[in-house]
Amino acid sequence: MKALTNLKFLKLYRGDSDIVPPNIISSLSALEDLDMRLEAFGEGNSNFSFAEVASLPCLTSVSLRVTHAGFLSTDISFDLGNSRKFCLLVNAFGILTVRSRSFEYWWKTLELNMADVAKPMAPWVKGFIGKTEHLELRNDKHIESVGQLDEGGGLNNVKCLRLISCCRIEYIFKVGVRGEYAPQVAFRMLTELCILFMRDLKAICQGPIPLQCFQNLRKLYIGNCNNLRYLLSVAMTQRFRKLEELRVICCSEMLSIIEAEEVDPKAMACSSAAIRQSIDNKVFPRLRVLQLSGLPKLSVFYQVHDFNWFIATQIKFLLDF
Template identity: 35%
Template sequence: MKSLVALDLSCTHISSLPPSLPCLMNLHTLCLDSCTSLTDISMLGKLTALQLLSLSGSKIEKLPEEIGKLSNLKLLDLSHTYNLKTVPPNVISSLSRLEELNMKHSFYGWEVEGYGSGSNASFAELTSLECLTVLYVQVGNTRCLSKVIPFSSNNLAKFCISVDSSYHESSSPTYMYLKNLSIPVANWIKMLLMKTAELSLIGCDRIKNLVILDVCGVKGLKSLHVEDCSEMEYLINIMEEAGVPQSTFNSLEKLQLKNMENLKQICLCHGPLPNGIFGNLKVLRVQKCHRLDEILSHPLLKGLKILEELKVDQCHKLKFLFYSKELQE
């Protein structure tokens, strides 16, 4: 059995790990998915050859410090571990070769330096993992959105990051769900935005338009959802903000605006829009934006070359879908 490299005990009713498990010194893969009776996994720290460890669906309440000894670990799956409330400091950051971390619907109590009791890992531990290419995680502490946090995870190719107490799924390979984002925006956010294909901005009360967030020029952004941003009057205000990127939303295919109580226009521009803005937009959905009296201004309407779906719901002051003298003539 010493030559065993893979062991799958998923969906078994084991309540403790076999005492002989540390003898499997060549074990590379261990799956303990949905072992709901298993709570103590500290013994796993002796399996130093492990490269893949999956605990998805288990009921562990604390990630033991011994896990930090798994220096060869490349993949750690803690998804759907709803009972996980404690991740001690320096455990995650010790996994220096980790390439994939899956914490969907799991622990979200990451601390931010200067805030918290110090009993849990800091969010900076995640951003320090230089080999990380895949990350699925939720972060309950919104202070990380504006905090200066060193970011070494430059190799991220797939990620789903929810800054909220709930995890939000997406079919997009790169997705960010940011709640209560404010100015200034942390550099780690800006760096990941450059790789983001789908973005949700929720409850960004102090942001009046998106140009100041530097998200307009994100070349790969395909889908944008903006909701409950009570101070936002315009999605883009070309009249006030200098240096609007030429590439502003030129890859965007889907735009959803919901419950934007002070939104006056999607785009404020008295002249023609720069070439390409919203040029690839196919879906536009607007809901509960009660100050809007017109959905598509003439400059915006001219830019929507391939719009396929327009849905407007509960916009009580709406007078026109679009109003343009040029179109009437």
């Protein structure tokens, strides 16, 4: 293979990649498109290393499906500045969610899908995260908020974000917290947010979130987050004005979808109908699908809305709590 110095495209299936000796991949200096499935990158003389992939100067498209996540902690220079696409699936073999929800991204977008990352990720990974359009993170034991992954960049290229069983995350995004830089715009392109099995999640956001954040979110899925008592504050609903689909299932401590707030004394002088109209105008004006299921403590949607409110709307809803 060393003689193939003009090779532009290389695809190696699982099994083939695991027997490639050192110094072969790095010799393919003209390679532009690399697609590999392997158990792990080698160390020493056992197999080719991740450093060989990172050294390819012409690489603009890379798809790596790797079982073991150790290489994500390798501190090395790896920058796909001119990349048309990349797909990095770590420990994602046979995962149903990857097959059913992420397949569309494998060949036409920029995707990172990482699970069981045992050590803190290297700086080059954060560089990829800043460019990715589809980000799925599972079983991470290090990050406390997603904002830490983009070093203040706001994850403004991410279109779909999935967080599953990340045990230390209490807030997806934090503002005004020591050690957290807060950009004025965050999650600008995000249209779908899915949060599952997050046992310590307290809220989606903490602090005064700028109005420009989450401005294009269309779908929000929350499931098995048993520390959540309220999904959103009233202020946060103003950032979700384009929301079309909301599904909340199996959150045992959920009391209300929108957190109750103290009513302004001036508003108290208004009629209840006026207050209701004011809330209607700013809470999910585009919502078309609502699913609330497995929420044994849920009593109201919001302090001025019981669930009879949905009967008079065009919202398709499933209530089973």
